[in-house]
């Protein structure tokens with residue numbers, strides 16, 4: 219099979235800026251093309267973006283069930299919180315790339331190398347934030363940049379009875395009218411009802427300078443990638459997106475690597491082993507970073523919290539895929555999946571240990587997000603049999619995960635050089651640092667947080683209060699956990715068991731003697747006004 223190469227968009231941008239404009243022009247022209255296709259066309263960006271979350275075209279059937287029969291489900295086709303997360307998104311990108319190729323034959327989807335030297339130092343590559351671009355080879359000058367945003371060619375009009383704005387109580391927060399243009403941090407894109415519209419208009423008025431907004435977006439991305447500015451002893455080293463991406467590469471098997479649900483279960487049952495980070499975790503963080511959550515820097519001595527009112531499209535599962543940057547982010551996530559496969563010798567086939575197959579958290583269609591259209595609730599998910607709807611496989615039937623394990627031989631593409639790739643990044647194994655003598659090998663676990671209690675995505679931060687040598691109380695910031703969610707999670711009683719958030723925080727930056735005397739706490743940073751009644755997470759020190 220001929221293998222074409224997906225390149226880093228920053229590399230293409232550098233070529234473009236130094237006069238070799240054609241490679242990036244091809245990408246931009248193809249993107250303009252799919253964005254202009256009629257919203258009924260299967261290659262249109264509107265249809266492709268809409269496969270992930272809204273519009274929930276197939277949700278009606280479940281909505282009409284009696285309350286007792288209803289179940290937690292997600293109206294879009296995307297898979298999160300289960301073992302299909304990496305493979306479903308791999309097929310998704312592949313479908314988008316085919317659509318791009320219907321406009322410019324042979325063009326490949328580039329990736330945003332989020333952990334390369336450029337992004338760590340500057341934030342997003344400027345091609346995502348330039349308002350206008352030149353395509354001299356296509357005879358186009360000063361045209362709207364298709365990677366900056368997308369304008370809806372028709373409305374996204376889901377009216378789901380449980381979607382409600384936390385502060386205004388009005389429904390349809392994620393209704394997007396025809397002509398709506400996607401936004402990122404620090405702007406808000408909630409315009410679905412009268413109350414939201416007013417709040418959003420007032421919020422966006424104070425962020426009316428596009429260049430200033432880009433600077434704020436980049437500052438936020440940098441803070442997420444590297445951790446906030448290191449002031450005094452906070453934040454602890456190694457609590458940032460770069461560290462999470464590195465850590466996920468050492469996950470011991472595909473199941474725990476693939477998703478947050480399986481990784482959390484593994485960490486709970488293996489308290490004495492190094493903490494596993496799944497690929498989905500840094501993925502979630504970046505969604506929140508672009509979509510509107512401030513870098514977690516809520517610790518003693520630093521008061522800047524969430525930028526209230528920032529509600530960009532990338533921050534909620536409902537609308538994330540309508541921001542073009544989604545696909546460049548996911549292309550990097552897919553590259554990290556390939557990097558893991560190369561490190562673990564699983565490029566031809568994924569090996570799943572017996573114990574992780576049936577019944578392991580993350581292998582049930584109801585886990586976390588809920589079943590996708592065409593998949594029954596409570597069914598077993600497997601790489602061999604579960605359809606990755608609506609994508610076609612090599613036999614013309616629905617694709618399954620085993621159809622897309624080997625990107626080079628089954629799908630005909632590979633990745634060009636990038637960060638955290640053992641074949642070009644110094645051969646490093648990216649293992650986590652060992653715990654220093656005297657520091658704690660244990661971890662702090664938070665359970666019993668029900669996603670249905672919160673509107674949309676949210677962020678947990680963990681803290682430990684210790685008495686220092688002078689007898690003063692001092693709060694340590696331990697780290698964060700992002701929950702990438704939908705605006706309204708079904709709250710029916712029989713779905714609750716699958717909606718629990720479990721977060722683990724390593725204590726390796728705390729002295730073991732401090733751990734013994736500390737008081738632990740968790741804070742939730744969310745979009746509602748107050749903590750919901752009955753919020754009482756279970757806190758435990760493991761190990």
Ligand SMILES: [Cu+2]
Nearest residue numbers: 501505538548
């Ligand atoms: Cu995503």
